[in-house]
Amino acid sequence: MGKHYLNKLFEPKSVAVFGASDREGAVGNLVFRNMIEGGFKGDVFPINPKHSKVQGHHAYPDLDSIGRAVDLAVITTPAVTVPGIIESCGEHGIRAAVVISAGFREIGQQGLKLEQALVENAHRYGLRFIGPNCLGLMRPETGLNCTFNKGSASRGNIALVSQSGAICTAILDWAAANNIGFSAVVSTGISADIDFGEVLDYLVSDPDTKSILLYIEGIHDARSFMSGLRAAARVKPVIALKTGRHLSGSKAAMSHTGALVGSDDVFDSALRRAGVVRGLRIGELFSAAATLTSVSSVRGERLVIITNGGGPGVMATDRVTDLGMSLAELSEDTLKKLNAVLPLTWSQANPVDVIGDATPERYAQAVEICMSDPGVDGLLVILTPQAMTDPAAVARSLVMIGDKSSKPLLSCWMGEIQVAEGRRILRDANLPTFHTPEAAVEAFSYLVNYYRNQKLLLETPGPLSLGKAPDVEGARMIIEGVLSEGRKVLSETESKAVLHAFHIPTAQATVVRSPNEALVQAESLGFPVALKINSPDITHKSDAGGVRLNISNAQAVRNAYNDMLQTVKKNRPEARIDGVTIEPMLQRPNGRELLVGLVTDPVFGPVITFGAGGTAVEVMGDRAVTLPPLNHRLVQDLIGQTRVYKLLGAFRHMPMADMQALEQVLLRVSEIACELPLVRELDINPLIVDEHGAIAVDARMVVDYQPQTAERYDHMAIYPYPSHLVIKLQLPNGTDMVIRPIRPEDAGIEQTFIRKLSERAKYFRFMQSITELSPQMLARFTQIDYSREMALIAVVYVDGQETEIGVARYIINPDGKSCEFAIVIADNWQRQGIAHRLMQQLIETARSHGLQIMEGDVLATNHEMRSLAKKLGFSIKLDEEEPSMERIVLHL
Numbered sequence: 001m002g003k004h005y006l007n008k009l010f011e012p013k014s015v016a017v018f019g020a021s022d023r024e025g026a027v028g029n030l031v032f033r034n035m036i037e038g039g040f041k042g043d044v045f046p047i048n049p050k051h052s053k054v055q056g057h058h059a060y061p062d063l064d065s066i067g068r069a070v071d072l073a074v075i076t077t078p079a080v081t082v083p084g085i086i087e088s089c090g091e092h093g094i095r096a097a098v099v100i101s102a103g104f105r106e107i108g109q110q111g112l113k114l115e116q117a118l119v120e121n122a123h124r125y126g127l128r129f130i131g132p133n134c135l136g137l138m139r140p141e142t143g144l145n146c147t148f149n150k151g152s153a154s155r156g157n158i159a160l161v162s163q164s165g166a167i168c169t170a171i172l173d174w175a176a177a178n179n180i181g182f183s184a185v186v187s188t189g190i191s192a193d194i195d196f197g198e199v200l201d202y203l204v205s206d207p208d209t210k211s212i213l214l215y216i217e218g219i220h221d222a223r224s225f226m227s228g229l230r231a232a233a234r235v236k237p238v239i240a241l242k243t244g245r246h247l248s249g250s251k252a253a254m255s256h257t258g259a260l261v262g263s264d265d266v267f268d269s270a271l272r273r274a275g276v277v278r279g280l281r282i283g284e285l286f287s288a289a290a291t292l293t294s295v296s297s298v299r300g301e302r303l304v305i306i307t308n309g310g311g312p313g314v315m316a317t318d319r320v321t322d323l324g325m326s327l328a329e330l331s332e333d334t335l336k337k338l339n340a341v342l343p344l345t346w347s348q349a350n351p352v353d354v355i356g357d358a359t360p361e362r363y364a365q366a367v368e369i370c371m372s373d374p375g376v377d378g379l380l381v382i383l384t385p386q387a388m389t390d391p392a393a394v395a396r397s398l399v400m401i402g403d404k405s406s407k408p409l410l411s412c413w414m415g416e417i418q419v420a421e422g423r424r425i426l427r428d429a430n431l432p433t434f435h436t437p438e439a440a441v442e443a444f445s446y447l448v449n450y451y452r453n454q455k456l457l458l459e460t461p462g463p464l465s466l467g468k469a470p471d472v473e474g475a476r477m478i479i480e481g482v483l484s485e486g487r488k489v490l491s492e493t494e495s496k497a498v499l500h501a502f503h504i505p506t507a508q509a510t511v512v513r514s515p516n517e518a519l520v521q522a523e524s525l526g527f528p529v530a531l532k533i534n535s536p537d538i539t540h541k542s543d544a545g546g547v548r549l550n551i552s553n554a555q556a557v558r559n560a561y562n563d564m565l566q567t568v569k570k571n572r573p574e575a576r577i578d579g580v581t582i583e584p585m586l587q588r589p590n591g592r593e594l595l596v597g598l599v600t601d602p603v604f605g606p607v608i609t610f611g612a613g614g615t616a617v618e619v620m621g622d623r624a625v626t627l628p629p630l631n632h633r634l635v636q637d638l639i640g641q642t643r644v645y646k647l648l649g650a651f652r653h654m655p656m657a658d659m660q661a662l663e664q665v666l667l668r669v670s671e672i673a674c675e676l677p678l679v680r681e682l683d684i685n686p687l688i689v690d691e692h693g694a695i696a697v698d699a700r701m702v703v704d705y706q707p708q709t710a711e712r713y714d715h716m717a718i719y720p721y722p723s724h725l726v727i728k729l730q731l732p733n734g735t736d737m738v739i740r741p742i743r744p745e746d747a748g749i750e751q752t753f754i755r756k757l758s759e760r761a762k763y764f765r766f767m768q769s770i771t772e773l774s775p776q777m778l779a780r781f782t783q784i785d786y787s788r789e790m791a792l793i794a795v796v797y798v799d800g801q802e803t804e805i806g807v808a809r810y811i812i813n814p815d816g817k818s819c820e821f822a823i824v825i826a827d828n829w830q831r832q833g834i835a836h837r838l839m840q841q842l843i844e845t846a847r848s849h850g851l852q853i854m855e856g857d858v859l860a861t862n863h864e865m866r867s868l869a870k871k872l873g874f875s876i877k878l879d880e881e882e883p884s885m886e887r888i889v890l891h892l
Contacts, residue, residue, distance in 0.1 A: 020046030079103030090125025134189025156181020197228030275457030
């Protein structure tokens, strides 16, 4: 694989510091000093036209005077000078910069104009930069420290990416005191160019980074953020700390970074879908990172607590309950084994109290027995320094067990002086250890959340469910008709018509505009009936007095009509009223009133909501949110997050609700989110669900025009599985073949495919000797972001098993206009037209994404690929730097 396009930023061989100075306290002084004192393994050129020397080093007035190539520019000069410096850098071939200078959009319109000039100059030369208004960048391994932080950071395997420079310095200071090192520290600042997504993309491929910490205040580009986040979390633990969890904090964060801040529960849902663990405090970031990188993966949430004191066990148990986890139920066999080695007075349950006089041997026996219980997913061992306790010896026995364990083993040595040696032994062995039971349980919860969220990350739903296809065009015509009339709020009947187009069952409703019309319609429908006010200005009909239920006779219909109109006009005199809707009164004694909705988050786009419904929905506040697209697994996860979920099962006299019908409604709402970007809001409240099914009793929809984009699903933060690219065809020998986009669950057939390739085929594809794909490469190849790359696989059935026989893929370059492609076909399936068909499909997909150029490298000896490229219209030219390689290019 080639070098990452941000390589010059993170791994420069030479650095020019603009604004380097001798003036104490100046940013340029601190940055240059850090570069020199940090032991940077490369050349550093201080640029200052007013001085011939800076801090005893020869200074240069400009780039011309250096006379050598520079990889990275670090700029600390006043904002007004920065656009010109960037242009000079571009002219001299510099393609990476760190802009520390402040005074851009954060100061208003004048600063925004400077920022626009800076961005335009950078883009003209293909120069990428971090900042402005940032702390800078550190790479402790190479001594790169182009920040104005006082001092550097220790080497480690954790990468820190922060929007706030102030938080960055505080975290660095805290980490130094706690012996925590870093592989990279990145302060993104305003992120006028490079944002979280691209930094994460680099860190995925960085071998020095084992886990990633994020401090987030707001997001500029949700698609790029989610894309980078999901790519990183597939191969490395990512832990995020986001501020602005409450409205006042969000406003402060937005004014700080100029980035959009969405609803916090939406952000939380986005992190879960990205496979990311969220921390709420700075200390939790490091605790989570240490635990996730040093502990084997967890397969569930069932925790065993082993302790030599009852109190600490209770404290740990309380925290387990607080965090929504569960203690493991010990099997009869485990209890029997524990009875054989523990005193008669032991707790006989989980937590396992091994009593205050527990020896290292007793601790070890209890741990090994519990570890072997199939109902146990992880262990927490707590030690308090009692008179008979040997903390160091217990620690050593725990280390020996931990080396052999496939389950997470965490420890909590409580106290300080007496347990210091034992804690050191545990830490040196990379066994997570904590000072309090609560902190240890929280660390286990990070493992559990990581496990849960990683499962969500693997879900790749398509835009449409597997049921009957919706009438998307019909629904779109209804919405466009409303917009053409200058309206944005659909009537109840229009809203229900859109739902009906997506096969969501609705209560039949008819608009009537007089008491007599209401009577005629009621007689036609049959009593009892319900009346509701029909107004584009009234969202909560009950609050305005606009609902009448259980109307059981003809006289009551006319009275209810007149009375309701008078009440609504009194309560809402400004509201426009267009008659009344009348519908049959549903007789569902076992019905549960639920809310299903769709809202448009300013950052993440469409968001699906679910929770308790009815008139008290705001008071109850029982809702969960998730990002579309959804499938059955994601729908079940959404429902399970709410309190109302418990009411859907059988209880007292009520049978279990029809969960399949409820899930189907949520899947259909996901389809609306995907296929109708004009829908900005949707409320189905109540959705009544009982043992017979689900029905939307009331619905309200808000629509608006959307900017035209090249991509079908540009309005979504998570790109759906492109099921429209699945094609079936037949090979010349009669074999049925399917070409389709790759999925995460294809990891097995992808690994088998690569493993069975000949050495020649592997070399032509990877240009190096390779036996099979590493777990990281396998995840990278099968868990892709369809908005920025595509992998089409050709599959056939051999002996009843799906078998991969070819794959063609492209990855979009940072310019957003071109892509790099590669293709390989199984040796025994070549010369049957598979490569040609795969490439045709890949080219058409690239065109539909608005790409202009497809290019790739091919070995000059790969005659088959050269021949295929010519047939497809590629031009071929020699690589001047590498004669054995050729560059093939297709203008789409």
